[in-house]
Amino acid sequence: MGKKFLKKREQREKKRIARERVETLFTLAERVFPYSPELANRYVEIALAVQRKAKIRLPRKWKRRYCKKCHSFLVPGKNARVRLRSKPYPHVVIKCLNCGHIMRYPYLREKKERRKA
Ligand SMILES: [Zn+2]
Numbered sequence: 001m002g003k004k005f006l007k008k009r010e011q012r013e014k015k016r017i018a019r020e021r022v023e024t025l026f027t028l029a030e031r032v033f034p035y036s037p038e039l040a041n042r043y044v045e046i047a048l049a050v051q052r053k054a055k056i057r058l059p060r061k062w063k064r065r066y067c068k069k070c071h072s073f074l075v076p077g078k079n080a081r082v083r084l085r086s087k088p089y090p091h092v093v094i095k096c097l098n099c100g101h102i103m104r105y106p107y108l109r110e111k112k113e114r115r116k117a
Pocket of ligand 1: 068099
């Protein structure tokens with residue numbers, strides 16, 4: 001029993017650290033992108049590896065900032081095209097300009113989240 005509890009706590013701590021790492025790596029990616037997109041992409045790869053290993057969810061803030069296919073760090077207006085579409089439901093279309101992959105996200109929820117932030 002006691003051991004089990006310890007293990008659980010240990011796991012929670014590991015996940016907390018992993019989340020911090022992912023946050024740091026994406027923040028770094030955003031910072032270095034203007035002068036080194038390749039380095040930004042490397043940070044994304046590391047962040048995704050950390051995320052996979054710790055089995056955590058990506059923070060909403062960063063979920064849409066990389067290409068699901070080629071894992072490039074995406075900056076709207078630079079290497080990503082962002083369009084709003086209302087049909088068949090309001091959504092955001094993000095196109096990765098590196099590989100052409102298209103991602104769609106519901107829009108209404110995002111609007112609400114933005115207002116909160
Ligand atoms: Zn891509």
